[in-house]
Amino acid sequence: MSLIKIEALVKVYQLGDVSLRALDGISLNIDNGEYLAIMGPSGSGKSTFMNIIGCLDKPTEGKYYLDGIDVGTLDKDQLADIRNKKIGFVFQGFNLLSRTSALENVELPMLYNGLSTKDRYDRARAALKSVGLEGREDHHPNQLSGGQQQRVAIARALVNNAPIILADEPTGNLDTRTSVEIMELFVKLNRESGITVILITHEADIAAFARRVMRFRDGHVVSDEEKRK
């Protein structure tokens, strides 16, 4: 069974009198363990698609099954629970809490699923170690470089053992060398831990790290290529 199964997905934004079809009937499957890059110009619907996949938004029409669950039928708190357990987000702007140490940023998702203080601490340390930030636990975001901040965000995405990482332009704010490091980290997580990575980018060399590349335009999927290695 597919991890993500999408059927005739439509998302319409109502902007005053004008209705905008950001997604116009998209159907696709994503299997467990895939490494997928979604490309497309701005306004192509890739961010809207990401929000729906990430359970931050609900489709207007069509079905979205995540792990066999029909997401469209869930309420706010159930969506929050899915985000907490199944999805790790990595954003372009890192979205870390300032004035909060790296360790506490990584602990954040665990605050909302009832883990004990000790478990939170142990798992957050382990997650930071796995992204190569051992010894930086007490650093605040403004004491870390962009690449390090993005690693903290990745550790935060990993810490609840979510099967999916959703990365929205994760290298958009990073220089080339650091970008490559972050992308290699994703490859490693995908290969060694079997985590499904879905990333949005408009840079072809970043998309090149993925095994499957999908292009969006005007709310449609215009190409879907699987690379053979």
Next chain:
Amino acid sequence: MINLRAAVKISFRALRVNKMRSALTMLGIIIGVMAVIVMLAIGAGARKAIGDSIASMGSNILIVMSGAHTAGGAHLGSGSLPSLTLLDAEAIVDNCPAVQEVAPMHNGGAQVVFGHQNWTTQITGSTPSMIAVRDWSIQRGRNFTEQESKTAAKVALLGQTVVDNLFGDMDPVGQVIRIKDVPFLVIGVLAPKGQSMMGQDQDDSVIVPITAAQKKLFGTSFPGSVRMAMVKAVDADSLDKAQEQIERLLRQRHHIGPHQDDDFEVRNLTQVMETFQQAVSIMTLLLGAIASISLLVGGIGIMNIMLVSVTERTREIGIRMAVGAKVWDIRLQFIIEAVTLSITGGAVGILIGIIISELVTRFSPLTALISASSILLGFGFSALVGIFFGFYPAYKASQLNPIDALRYE
């Protein structure tokens, strides 16, 4: 659900970040709680002062006054008509079952001399039951006897103020003082009682047998007449019954017809005091209500600052939602923050309130009494204010759309 310890930790950090702002917001609550505490303390102090003075007068007391004399249309004051007699007093104690003791009183001001010292004070002529009626106790020496009371013996009991002024450190018992040039043997000293409610020094008095007061000191317009009598009822519940029995008895003894006015008056002092106490309670309530308005204003201040804080932290809320915070996780976080503000403010307000009450007691004629219940009330109220005024901002935060919140700059 987010665990409470973590939520409290988060809210403390958020409040520390804006120290000045948090302190100013708390100030509203501090002033409100402080005002409530001080007002309640002053009210409680006043009530206690009244209660003490009732107790110092003697408990369960009725006062029977001689009637007012009317001469040519002019009413003279109570006690001016010599209608009440020693025999009336005896009859009251014999015939009214609700009455425990009666002390007839015949008093006046006079100068008291001992050696080179002199002092003008209130001389009260009464019977030995006076001590029991007024819940007085004898510190040194003894009370005078029934026999001495009947035979106009020249003996006297002195109040502490009189002793201080005439004798200094000397023991007055066994000494002879002169009242209106009549020598009296001091046989006892009364235990100090302090001020009455009207501010009168109750220890500034001398007690002598009533017959001595009538015959040797002040005279009577009618043989055996007294100005008033203090009556002690059996217990607090029998006060009304005792009053009724005394009125019936005296009307009968004084041959007053059904449609004639009484030639005497029975006063229930406890009732007067209760009215007083009630007035103080209402006053306290009123002052407390005014004080709680400032608490309300403080609460609005909290709401205002929490709304600002929710707006400023929109992105933080978005991040928390993205990683799995549920609606109530977000609400709880902001409510706890508001309650932390209000409770901390409340605690500081209680502390300052206690200090001010202490200062009021020390440096003003008022007494302020802090009670555990007023502290609890102050604390409870501030917590309630936090929950009430924190709820709307918290609700607003929890209703944010996570996508918009994440993009908020």
